[in-house]
Amino acid sequence: MDALLPYLVLLGYLAAALGFFTWLARLIRRRGTAGAGLAAALASYEEAFRVTSHESHHEIRAQAERKTPADSPDGWRRRPRKG
Numbered sequence: 001m002d003a004l005l006p007y008l009v010l011l012g013y014l015a016a017a018l019g020f021f022t023w024l025a026r027l028i029r030r031r032g033t034a035g036a037g038l039a040a041a042l043a044s045y046e047e048a049f050r051v052t053s054h055e056s057h058h059e060i061r062a063q064a065e066r067k068t069p070a071d072s073p074d075g076w077r078r079r080p081r082k083g
Contacts, residue, residue, distance in 0.1 A: 046054040 043054070046057065
């Protein structure tokens with residue numbers, strides 16, 4: 001029995017840690033605070049290590065937020081099809 005005691009203690013600690021993280025995940029989901037924190041962390045990572053990806057992300061968001069479609073450089077605009 002003495003040989004199994006360290007394994008049982010380790011198993012108990014792992015079960016306690018798993019239970020704590022499960023409780024924490026439920027609490028964060030209930031409060032809805034996970035999205036903003038995770039988005040901020042990923043945005044800072046993108047800005048620091050993937051500069052072109054970060055710039056592209058902001059450009060894509062700016063394009064999506066435009067109300068009217070932008071004209072092409074030669075002034076041509078696609079008209080919706082009838083029918």
